[in-house]
Amino acid sequence: MTAGTAPQVAADGETVDLAIVGAGPAGMAAAIRAAELGLAVVVFDDQPAPGGQIYRNVAHPPPLPRHVLGPDYHAGAALVARFLASGAEYRPSSVVWHVAEGSLSHTGPDGGGTLAARRILIATGAMERPFPVPGWTLPGVMTAGAAQIMLKASATVVDDAVFAGSGPLLYLVVAQYLRAGIRIRALLDTTPRGARRRALARLGSAWSGRTTLAKGLGLLAEIRRAGVTVHRHVADLAAVGTDRLDAVTWRSGSVRHRLDCATLFLHQGIVPNVNTAMAVGCSHRWDEGQLCWRPTLDAAGRSSVPGVMVAGDGGGIAGAVAAALSGEIAAIAAASDLGRIDGATRDRLLGPLESRRRRDMAVRPFLETLYRPADADRIPSRDETLVCRCEEVDRGTLADIVRRGCPGPNQIKAFSRCGMGPCQGRLCGHTVTELFADLTGRSPDEVGHYRIRMPIKPVTLGDIAGP
Amino acid sequence: MFRSLTEPTGRLVTVSLDGRSVELPEGDNLAVALLRAGHGPFRTTPAKAAPRQPYCMMGVCFECLAEIDGVPNRQTCQERVVPGQSIRRQDGARSTGSAAAPAPAARGTP
Ligand SMILES: Cc1cc2nc3c(=O)[nH]c(=O)nc-3n(C[C@H](O)[C@@H](O)[C@H](O)COP(=O)(O)OP(=O)(O)OC[C@H]3O[C@@H](n4cnc5c(N)ncnc54)[C@H](O)[C@@H]3O)c2cc1C
Ligand code: FES
Numbered sequence: 001m002t003a004g005t006a007p008q009v010a011a012d013g014e015t016v017d018l019a020i021v022g023a024g025p026a027g028m029a030a031a032i033r034a035a036e037l038g039l040a041v042v043v044f045d046d047q048p049a050p051g052g053q054i055y056r057n058v059a060h061p062p063p064l065p066r067h068v069l070g071p072d073y074h075a076g077a078a079l080v081a082r083f084l085a086s087g088a089e090y091r092p093s094s095v096v097w098h099v100a101e102g103s104l105s106h107t108g109p110d111g112g113g114t115l116a117a118r119r120i121l122i123a124t125g126a127m128e129r130p131f132p133v134p135g136w137t138l139p140g141v142m143t144a145g146a147a148q149i150m151l152k153a154s155a156t157v158v159d160d161a162v163f164a165g166s167g168p169l170l171y172l173v174v175a176q177y178l179r180a181g182i183r184i185r186a187l188l189d190t191t192p193r194g195a196r197r198r199a200l201a202r203l204g205s206a207w208s209g210r211t212t213l214a215k216g217l218g219l220l221a222e223i224r225r226a227g228v229t230v231h232r233h234v235a236d237l238a239a240v241g242t243d244r245l246d247a248v249t250w251r252s253g254s255v256r257h258r259l260d261c262a263t264l265f266l267h268q269g270i271v272p273n274v275n276t277a278m279a280v281g282c283s284h285r286w287d288e289g290q291l292c293w294r295p296t297l298d299a300a301g302r303s304s305v306p307g308v309m310v311a312g313d314g315g316g317i318a319g320a321v322a323a324a325l326s327g328e329i330a331a332i333a334a335a336s337d338l339g340r341i342d343g344a345t346r347d348r349l350l351g352p353l354e355s356r357r358r359r360d361m362a363v364r365p366f367l368e369t370l371y372r373p374a375d376a377d378r379i380p381s382r383d384e385t386l387v388c389r390c391e392e393v394d395r396g397t398l399a400d401i402v403r404r405g406c407p408g409p410n411q412i413k414a415f416s417r418c419g420m421g422p423c424q425g426r427l428c429g430h431t432v433t434e435l436f437a438d439l440t441g442r443s444p445d446e447v448g449h450y451r452i453r454m455p456i457k458p459v460t461l462g463d464i465a466g467p
Numbered sequence: 468m469f470r471s472l473t474e475p476t477g478r479l480v481t482v483s484l485d486g487r488s489v490e491l492p493e494g495d496n497l498a499v500a501l502l503r504a505g506h507g508p509f510r511t512t513p514a515k516a517a518p519r520q521p522y523c524m525m526g527v528c529f530e531c532l533a534e535i536d537g538v539p540n541r542q543t544c545q546e547r548v549v550p551g552q553s554i555r556r557q558d559g560a561r562s563t564g565s566a567a568a569p570a571p572a573a574r575g576t577p
Contacts, residue, residue, distance in 0.1 A: 046526060046545060053525070063473050095545075127527045137530075139508050139520035146524035154499040155472040180472060243518055244507075273527065389522075390529065392514040417514075422529040422540065457526075458540060 016040045018334050019104055019117035020088075021096045021276060024052015025320045026312025027123035028079055030327035031088035037335040041088035042115060044106050046095045046457070050080050052125055052312075053145070054320045059084075062155035068179045069152065070172075072320075079324065097455040097463065099280045101307055105455075107463045119307050119334040122280075123327060124273050126313035129292070129373065130427050131165055131268040132380045134238040137389050140245030144173045144267035157182045158263045162248050164188035164237055165267035167371045171219040173265070178226045185261050187223060188234040188250055190268070192374045199370035203363075212363045216370075231257070235376065239264055268373045272314045275426060278452040280305050286444035289368045290317055291378065292430060293449055299354070300333030301326055309334065318361055325357040379434045387435065388428040390421020395435065402439045409433060409450045422458060425450045469502045480550035491548045498524060498531045498544035501554070509533055509543065510557040533557050 018034050020027045023045035034041045051058045055076025066074055084090065094108030099122065105114045128145045135141065144163055150156040151173075162185045163174050174187055203213070224230065236251040240258075247260045271292035278284060282295045282303040294316040301309040311330040312323035329350060336346040380387065383396030393416045401415045409432050412418050418432060419425035425432075429449055436447045455464075475492035482491055484506060491500040498521045501509070508518030510532050521531035524544045534555040535541040543554070 048547065062476075127525065128523065137517065137519065137522075139518050142520075142522050142524070146522065149524040150469070150496075150499050150502075153496050156469050156499050156503060157472060158469045244520075390512075392512055392517065422532070423527060426527045458542075460538070 015116040015118060016042050017117070017338055017340075018042075018119045018121060018331070019115055020044070020121045020123055021099065021104065022052065022123035022125055022312070022314070023047070023050040023083070023090065023092075024123060024125045024312060025054065025076070025079060025324040026125070026314070026327035026330075027052070027121070028083035028327070029324035030121050030123060030311055030331040031090075032082050032086040032331075033328045034331035034334060035087040037331065038340055039331070039335055039338070041086075042117070043083075043088055043090045044094040044096045044104075044108075045090070045092055048093050050083055050090065050092070051076055053149075055080060056149060056152045061152065064151075064155055064180060068176055070176065070179075073152075076320075095457045095459075096276070097457045097459045099276055099308070099454075099456070101280075101305055105463075107459055112463050117307075118338055119309060121301070121327070121330055121334070122276050122303075122308065122310045122314055123312045123323075124276050124314045125323075126270040126317060127273045127426065128169075129268045129271045129378070130431050131266045131373075131377060132385050132387055132395075132428075132431055133266070133377075134382055134385050135241065135245070136239055136266065137386055137392075138239050138241050138245045139243070140241065140262055141239050141264045141266065144170050144265040145270075147265045148173045148176065151176060151180070159183050160185045160261065161263035161265055162186050162188060162259060162261045163265045163267070164190065164234065164248065164250075165269075165377075166191040166373060167267055167269040168216055168219070168367070169270065170267040171216065171223060173267075174228070175219045175222050178223065178228065184228050186229040186231060186259060188237065188248070189230060189232045190234045190237065190374060190377055191232070191371065193233050195370050195372065199366050202369050203366045212367065235374070237377075268377055269371055270313065270317055271430060272316060273426070274314070274429075274449075275424060275452050275456050277303060277308075277310055277314065278449065279454050279456050280308055282308060282310070284449065286433070287316065289365065291372065291434075292317070293433075299329075300350075301330035302333065318364065322357055322360045325353050325360065329353050329357070375438075378431065379438050380431070387431050388416075388418040388421065390423050390427070391417040391419075393418040393428075398432070398435060399439060402436060408448055409436060410448075412436075413450065419450050424452060424456070468505065469499070471503060477548065480548065482548065482551065483553040485555055493548055493550060495548045496524075496544065497535075497546040497548050497552075497554070500548050501543060508556070511559055513559050516559060 017039035018041045020043040031043050058076040059080045096106045098105035103116045128143045234250045238249045240247045249258045277295045284293045295310050301311045309330045311326040332349045335341045380395045385395045433444045437444045477493035479490040480493045519530045522528040526545050531543040
């Protein structure tokens with residue numbers, strides 16, 4: 001299933017102008033603009049349909065009333081349609097497992113191979129921040145994002161779930177569940193006391209922010225109107241059970257609570273999905289506002305590796321509107337770097353996009369302050385909490401290794417296998433860096449992140465040997 | 468219990484789940500279809516044989532691994548239901564080796 005008819009687009013073996021990894025808003029917007037500017041573009045995405053996280057399945061959504069997933073979701077259908085008509089070659093269900101300067105390797109239904117590309121745009125988006133609490137590996141515990149994916153992809157839901165954590169996506173998923181008529185056991189809100197006051201002080205003159213703020217408050221009001229039990233200032237969350245989840249426990253003030261439940265959806269905001277950019281060797285910095293790693297990029301999205309660019313939430317959390325704008329900006333910069341447009345054209349095209357992005361981003365400091373996860377919800381303090389889900393390494397083991405003088409995350413792997421499982425550190429990388437920094441009094445930048453290696457996704461030996 | 472709010476879009480097809488025949492909608496997300504069928508755990512861990520189920524549904528956590536048509540370490544949340552498919556629970560087996568095979572040096576691993 002290949003969309004588009006652009007004659008200039010090539011099979012493997014030839015060199016394309018721009019290869020894009022990810023067909024979310026960033027990758028789709030980049031592809032549309034690049035194709036318009038005459039570039040030969042190929043877009044790889046591991047999902048069967050374009051859209052990325054926010055617009056997952058939007059061209060063929062499950063037959064639910066439109067208000068369930070909401071207007072922000074359905075708005076993506078227009079972008080998907082433009083993308084499919086853009087002339088960019090689209091390869092669905094295709095995983096990119098290796099990226100280097102000038103080429104990438106992929107595997108999918110059409111076989112796989114290595115494609116040479118003059119520019120590569122990593123638009124792999126975000127993932128949910130790990131929320132390591134005791135028992136978070138028990139069957140029955142999933143993420144709020146997972147609940148939303150099941151709803152968007154298969155209209156699949158579960159009754160009487162507990163949702164716990166903080167952040168706009170959590171409230172959105174709860175609201176989507178309620179609009180679909182699904183009973184919710186409770187919402188346990190971990191947003192720390194005083195967050196709203198601190199955040200309002202940062203709203204300043206961010207006028208555009210008022211819409212976002214109104215939307216957020218609207219969701220909370222919608223949840224309250226629906227009569228869902230909401231517990232605020234939840235701390236010390238734990239999932240309890242032996243072979244599967246039986247209950248969730250938490251503290252508010254000095255009172256310990258317990259609620260029996262079979263499903264718990266956790267959420268603590270989102271962080272850039274940095275494995276691809278890290279594996280290519282792009283330099284990264286710790287962002288203290290967003291509490292995550294992000295690649296060091298110039299204003300157009302060029303990384304420290306020549307020819308490799310990053311757009312969208314994978315370059316730092318900015319939301320879907322800014323993701324699409326950053327994709328367009330990167331495409332224009334790539335066209336200009338490849339000599340397809342002159343400097344004057346580039347600047348004329350970039351100007352309005354950059355100011356729209358600046359306006360859209362003005363609300364970010366406010367959101368980052370409002371939904372800044374509490375230290376205790378990122379850096380586990382109980383020894384029994386698993387940090388590495390794959391290799392089952394708990395906080396106590398890691399703290400012990402750090403106390404014995406282990407110099408950094410890469411060495412921790414050798415002592416404990418932490419970060420060496422199939423997820424390649426995606427679910428523990430942020431926690432290990434922050435735990436290490438906390439225990440040694442160093443900054444996350446000084447501590448660093450695991451070295452990430454290719455392949456970035458599991459492949460068979462056949463994929464590596466090539467067709 | 469996971470349930471669908473709508474009629475299945477794909478026709479029901481037979482797959483083999485740990486040797487048993489079950490009917491799932493063709494083309495549906497495999498992990499979602501298995502959760503709705505009450506399947507679990509999907510795998511047990513190599514280190515402590517703890518039971519695991521899908522966690523992220525977006526391909527980053529690798530909790531949903533299963534053996535599909537004889538190939539271990541497949542992410543069921545990234546797969547579709549295909550008629551005649553055979554899905555087996557994956558017990559223990561350390562998944563790093565065969566899942567994330569190291570790329571050969573010739574590929575220029577940084
Ligand atoms: C689970 C989840 C749900 C979200 N839901 C919403 C929502 O409802 N509303 C909202 O406003 N924001 C949502 N977000 C936030 C989201 O980050 C949006 O801001 C937006 O989707 C970001 O766009 P993007 O193009 O940067 O990345 P994405 O939309 O995430 O797109 C990236 C795409 O790249 C693909 N990909 C990743 N790695 C590879 C690879 N190696 N090979 C091939 N393809 C790859 C992914 O599968 C995905 O399709 C969600 C985030 C998450 C993690
Ligand atoms: S459920 Fe996380 S990778 Fe499949």
